[in-house]
Amino acid sequence: MARLCSDVCSLLNDALIKKLFQHKIFTVVDVLEEDSEKLVQILKLSYKEVLQVRHTIIANYAAFPRKCNDIYEDLVSNSALIPTGIASVDGLLGGGLLTDQVWELCGPAGEGKTQLCLAAACHAALALRQPVHYVDTQLGFSGRRLQAALEARAAPHQEMAGAMERVQVTRVSDSYQLLGALHRLKTALQDGREGGGAGRLVVVDSLAALFFSYLGEDHNDGLSQLNHVANVLRFLASECHVAVVVVNVAVRGGDDLRQQQDEAAAGTLRPALGRYWAHVPSTRLLLQDGTLSVAKSTHLPRGASCPVHVTDKGVE
Structure with missing residues (x-):
């Protein structure tokens, strides 16, 4: 209010x-x-x-009513698929990352989640020539890794330089900086949409790094910040018509959270950040042991999977 x-x-x-x-x-x-x-x-x-x-x-x-037909036409006219450039992954996703949704990419540490995000960012910046907004919460974003991924695509030097300029990186170190960055991004996307220059892919890598310290025994500490972040991410996806990809860590049991039904596809693993966050993403992808699988989705078949091969130069 x-x-x-x-x-x-x-x-x-x-x-x-x-x-x-x-x-x-x-x-x-x-x-x-x-x-x-x-x-x-x-x-x-x-x-x-x-x-x-x-x-x-x-x-x-005040909020004024809208006709369902107008909402549907707006959604259809603004929705798009953002290919990742990885044939097996795009096949699993039905063509790519659907806009107007919050995607979660989770998995144990060291499985290649960041490399997969970099691959999608490279393809959007190089092949689609669109700006990519990359929020780095671990202060570990490497321009050299991005360059190596672009070089693996054998792009001309001039096009590669242009693609690197299109990947806009914002570094944050706490939840308050993240909220500030997301609100600035919201303004930039809305202004860019009016001018025709906004990107369609937003990556937050990773959300868990900022909120692990808030998770106390009752798992309520920091819930207000997490709720605020979730609301802004949903707004970015639905109102700015972008695909929001959030990287999360998958952890094994051992706390008092009730096991969610949508986590059954992940076996003994479950996404971090607790019960509240479990319902925020529209689609949850699990990357484990060289396999990317659909753990939860509103439009993809649950349990579907594809192999992925992660290297220093990208994902195959």
Whole structure:
């Protein structure tokens, strides 16, 4: 809910907003819930002016209904498949990463999750010539690894240089920096969409690195930050029409979390970050022992898999 300020309505100046704060009216919702007669007494405005304030707030902040057909047409016209450039993986995914969704790539450490993300980023930047937004939370992003992956595709030097410029890396070291980066990215994507220059692939590598320290015995510490991150990622996917890929660590049992049904395909492994995060991704992919499998999905067959061969120069 929006906090009251002078931009909410031309009739509300700083002095009147201060009076509302003194009566514990802080947001636009508080104004709408308050009795109009009481607002007249507090603001010393006419009844007609108070109604005008309320109508302005409703017009600017209320949610208006949309026809299902309009939503469907908007989704169809803006959805796309972002190929990873790896034939076996694209075959498993039905052509590539579907936009308007949050994807999770999980697996034990050292299985090649980052290398798989780099391969997808390389293909989007080189073959599709689209910007790629790569959020590095472990401060381990290597330009040399990206260059090696591009060189393996035998691209001309000039095209390779252009592809490296299209991969835009943001480094963050805590959850607050991550939220700030995601909000800036949201603004950039919305502005780019209007100008026709926005990318369609966002990678967060990795989310677990920032939230492991918050997971206490009750698994509630840091839940508000995780909830905020999840909401922003969903917004990026659905409103900016991008494919959001989040890297997560797969861990083995040993805590008090109830085993989720969608984790059965992962055997004894389950994604980190607890029960709340388990429902955030639209599709969860498990990378383990050279096999990429679908552990959960809204549109892919669960349990489907394909072999992947991870090398220093990419993924085959």
